[in-house]
Amino acid sequence: MHANSKLDWALAFLRPYRRRILTVVILTIILSVLAMLPPLLVKYVIDRVITRGQIHYLVPLATALIAVPIVTAIMRFVQTMGLSYIGQFFVFHVRNALYQHLLSMPMRFYGKHSVGMLVNRLMGDSGVVQRILTAQTIGVLSDLVCASFAVCATFLISWRLALIMIVVIVAFVVNYKVNITRIRDATRSYQGAYDRLSGGIQNRLHSTVAVKTFGTEMREHQVFQGTLYGSLGLVQQAMISSNTFSMNTQLIHQGGHSILYFAGCALVLQGSLSYGEVVAFTAYAVQLLMPAVRFSMIAKELQDVNIATDRLMELFKEGSEIEDAADAVNVERLRGEVEFDHVVFWYESGTPVINDFNLRVKPGMTVALIGPTGCGKSTILSLILRFFDVCSGELRLDGIDIRTISLESLHKQFGIVLQEPLLFSVTIAENIRYGRGNAPMEEVRAAAKVAEIHDFIMTLPDGYNTRIGSEGLELSVGQRQRITIARAVLADPAILIMDEATSSLDSDSEKAVQTAMERVLKNRTCFVVAHRLSTIRNADIIVLLKDGRIQEQGSHDELMKIPDGHYRKLYKTHMGKTVIEE
Secondary structure, eight states: OOHHHHHHHHHHHHGGGHHHHHHHHHHHHHHHHHHHHHHHHHHHIIIIIITTOOGGGHHHHHHHHHHHHHHHHHHHHHHHHHHHHHHHHHHHHHHHHHHHHHHTSOHHHHHHSOHHHHHIIIIIIHHHHHTTSSHHHHHHHHHHHHHHHHHHHHHHHOHHHHHHHHHHHHHHHHHHHHHHHHHHHHHHHHHHHHHHHHHHHHHHHHTHHHHHHTTOHHHHHHHHHHHHHHHHHHHHHHHHHHHHHHHHHHHHHHHHHHHHHHHHHHHHHHTSSOHHHHHHHHHHHHHHHHHHHHHHHHHHHHHHHHHHHHHHHHHHTOOOSSOOOTTOBOOOSOOOOEEEEEEEEEEETTEEEEEEEEEEEOTTOEEEEEOSTTSSHHHHHHHHTTSSOOSEEEEEETTEEGGGBOHHHHHTTEEEEOSSOOOOSSBHHHHHTTTOTTOOHHHHHHHHHHTTOHHHHHTSTTGGGOBBSTTSBOOOHHHHHHHHHHHHHHHOOSEEEEESTTTTSOHHHHHHHHHHHHHHTTTOEEEEEOOBHHHHHHOSEEEEEETTEEEEEEOHHHHHTSTTOHHHHHHHHHTTSSBOOO
């Protein structure tokens, strides 16, 4: 990724703090100049006070030598605090912007990226990028100022020693060029391995029930251990490359310093230099060589920042396929009419999963979608919710093309209850009013009563303020499901999406909820992915799907009248059971 694009990306987040950054830069330059003073002061102490006996210089020189470190320390404290402030808010804004961006991503995006990887980049990589805003890194600016001053000073003192010093600097550059590519490649490899490792951990921990049911704990541990061991090997490669670079840097620094010192002593013996000049030259040489050492020490960190920036920008550059049209309109509550007009949809071009789908649903109707796995039931629901856009044809709500309705107002038209209940680790009341954050408590209780969960909630010590999830009360699947049903009821949607919402309930609760849902569904369009015969029989329209096409559609009575109908055969096969098996 081009360096300019990375800089532009970082500057966009740093722009609100440009005044603070300017203050830090000015302080850094002043600190760099102050750091240049002690070698000159020491030179005058040696050459004037000690060698020539000019005692009247002693007090001002001593005062200056004492004052410079004190002023430097105060200014460095202010610099460090300013950098910490900028760094913390920088990473805050990066994480906030990335999270907002992730929320806007379509379902296809989450199909190709694991949650573990996204969390790793959101929290891990953004924290790595923050390292660029540390006193050590901003010290590069100080080092540049000091190095420029030191080069001039050393050539003025002795051009012979200065040439030797340039050779040492070249050795630093060669060491950097030889090792940095290996460090970068190794770092990128192990960070990619950690992405895969994080994704695997998230997937396996999410499937804990299956792991324990089949007793595969040992196998899963071995898989994790193997993946972790592979990541360890990549980390070790990066560590070896980084440590080799650092070791060579230290050798060049120490060897170069010794050579310069003894070469200076030789010039003193020849009478070409004074001892004070050698001490001053050596001090300035350190001011020039130490930046090279510091740079080598943070080179690995800079590579981490460089790669982390690439990885964050990769996510930011992922555009959302589902966006508001330029002329998108906001709609109030819809009547609930849904019409599929020759809809075709594919996940991969040329392989349609929904093919020439035509269906018109009048407001208030209940539609049961049935068929084998992979026939397109969930895809149809995703198209209605506009998680994906149709590839051809048109999907209309109340006669309006769904693509011309603003996403915010569109999603307010829906309530959804999935087979797997989704709750957050907050209070029961907050979970119920998730779709309507400002709903009064009376309506929350009313929705809970409809979902047959109010009585249970009132038996809890904190009632509706009881926290659930990892930090609070653990609920049964049936209880969790009834809370999600209450959430859908409270949202008062025009269209309700249900994926066999009562399948997790016991028979008594199921009957109670179904009775309540009959009241809720009045004047409300409902799409149900159905397997239960009771749900199917009560639907206004039954849509039997096969390979993304409508095989048959109609009410239960209408479909049963077709002599050799597929639905009729399917129903008769399972009529002694409570569900239609795929």
